[in-house]
């Protein structure tokens with residue numbers, strides 16, 4: 080029997096377990112998947128928890144519900160990968176050998192990367208919404224908050240779902256409007272990039288949003304430290320911004336196990352071939368989702384498209400064939416803009432997000448790069464699609480793995 | 491769009507970033523730097539060379555990468571290229587500014 084081992088039973092790992100169960104001969108291959116958690120968190124739901132739009136129970140389910148029969152689910156913490164000898168060491172001392180390894184251990188926040196971020200004000204006036212606990216703590220804070228200066232802040236790139244902070248700012252605007260206290264809240268979006276939107280078409284189509292919602296923006300802000308006493312964030316150029324409430328997206332890093340395995344870059348992301356998804360260092364190690372260093376958005380939709388490609392490439396690898404299936408960087412995501420509307424974007428390595436219709440060229444019903452109610456329902460439906468289609472590894476009808484150029488308004 | 495920079499016709503985007511790295515040369519860098527009120531010194535060139543090296547390897551740039559580069563620390567990086575140093579240095583180096591997905 081040969082062994083294929085999947086590390087992490089989050090979005091990417093779960094999808095791979097389902098794909099491989101169908102694709103591999105059970106007489107030849109034993110499939111195992113490991114996770115330290117027993118709960119699967121629907122992370123896109125973290126955006127909605129602080130505003131009481133979703134309840135905690137809406138976004139958690141047991142991991143084992145999604146792992147198919149015949150796949151061995153291990154509830155263990157991974158200490159490290161010993162790739163040169165093809166085995167994985169668990170924190171409690173056990174180990175497991177593999178012929179093929181799939182790394183799907185995701186990314187997590189590391190607020191300790193910035194001086195003072197995890198200081199006295201952490202979870203008093205400084206919050207994150209990239210963790211389950213953080214999003215709930217922020218929900219409780221927003222319930223009692225009387226207003227003042229709200230900063231929505233990105234520490235550094237890359238982060239999971241890069242548009243989530245902007246969505247947070249839009250939803251905050253809507254939330255405070257409904258609470259009839261928008262006039263008491265000053266919302267400022269602080270980014271290390273040179274704008275809220277950085278691509279030409281998106282800037283052109285969406286620049287109005289910030290103005291319309293009266294959200295201020297501070298660009299090119301590379302945070303150096305947080306001054307807890309005076310409630311200020313300070314950047315390397317000595318710019319200071321004061322806050323009453325700081326909602327930050329801390330540095331995102333791969334799990335420490337990657338560092339212990341000496342397989343990561345300076346943020347513990349695994350150097351990976353961007354088209355084949357094979358690790359650069361070891362031929363029998365593949366990487367899916369947020370754990371890799373490839374220059375795509377760290378998003379569940381990306382992991383979904385990657386899973387289809389990776390399954391084919393693992394079959395190629397097993398049959399000693401060239402890894403000819405190529406990931407094109409396809410990304411598709413809904414962006415909440417508040418007031419019951421959303422945007423939809425669809426792009427890949429070579430094409431920036433543009434206007435058009437989706438998924439049927441010229442028909443829609445979704446509009447690309449334009450606000451609409453239909454897109455908002457798409458965003459809400461994504462949760463159903465996630466549990467019922469993405470995790471089980473089903474192909475989403477009409478949404479091809481490779482990006483469709485038809486129906487899009489390229490120049 | 492097309493622009494004349496130090497006597498050479500080059501393709502640039504709306505913000506004046508070169509869209510074709512192969513058209514870059516040192517004279518162009520000097521001219522863009524002048525527009526940004528920067529007089530390029532030996533130290534500037536070390537940073538520019540580093541950025542271009544990373545660009546050729548398709549490694550996206552960040553403040554953290556600069557910090558770990560061993561080429562320059564962040565305080566000095568801000569002194570060399572005041573206000574949005576990564577953006578300004580990228581522009582002079584003829585490479586795209588760091589972007590997000592939209």
Ligand SMILES: Cc1cc2nc3c(=O)[nH]c(=O)nc-3n(C[C@H](O)[C@H](O)[C@H](O)COP(=O)(O)OP(=O)(O)OC[C@H]3O[C@@H](n4cnc5c(N)ncnc54)[C@H](O)[C@@H]3O)c2cc1C
Nearest residue numbers: 087089090091115122123157185240368369377378379380
């Ligand atoms: C606020 C927010 C909003 C988002 N919105 C969207 C959206 O609208 N659309 C979208 O497509 N995506 C969105 N995402 C991104 C999406 O959730 C992630 O990209 C996706 O979950 C990545 O899947 P993954 O398998 O790579 O990692 P994960 O799903 O995070 O799974 C990693 C797993 O590995 C396990 N693990 C890690 N280290 C160890 C260890 N040492 N031992 C044992 N187990 C370990 C973890 O317990 C976890 O279960 C959002 C993310 C956030 C945070």
